[in-house]
Amino acid sequence: MVRGLRTFKEFQESGEGIATNILTSRLQRLEGAGVLCAEAQETDGRRTNYRLTRKGIVLSPILLELLIWGARHESTGVPRTFALNMERNREAVLTEVRR
Secondary structure (H helix, E strand, O other), X not given: OOOOOOEHHHHXXXXXXXXXXXXXXXXXXXXXXXXXXXXXXXXOOOOEEEEEOHHHHHHHHHHHHHHHHHHHHOOOOXXXXXXXXXXXXXXXXXXHHXX
16 A cells, blocks of 8 residues: 555555465455455446555554564565655655555
8 A cells, every 4th residue: 555556456466476365365354354445446346446444544654664664674675765765755655555
């Protein structure tokens, strides 16, 4: 969601190399936990968009800080420039995530 990803296909093609079954399981778990909700796309009802729920929005600043911390202290695979941009522009990142 940090990079504006909303659909299963976008998550799958994001470059993280996550297997389809694992992605499906994680999205279902996040939805079951009330962090994400799935909605039919307005333009194509066969496709699903995922967005943060109120619970997910409240959690997002914490997750952002963990992501920044991890990128700073561990080898996470997150490009350093991406992490620095998030660190410098926290509010803009959170605004995008909340959309």
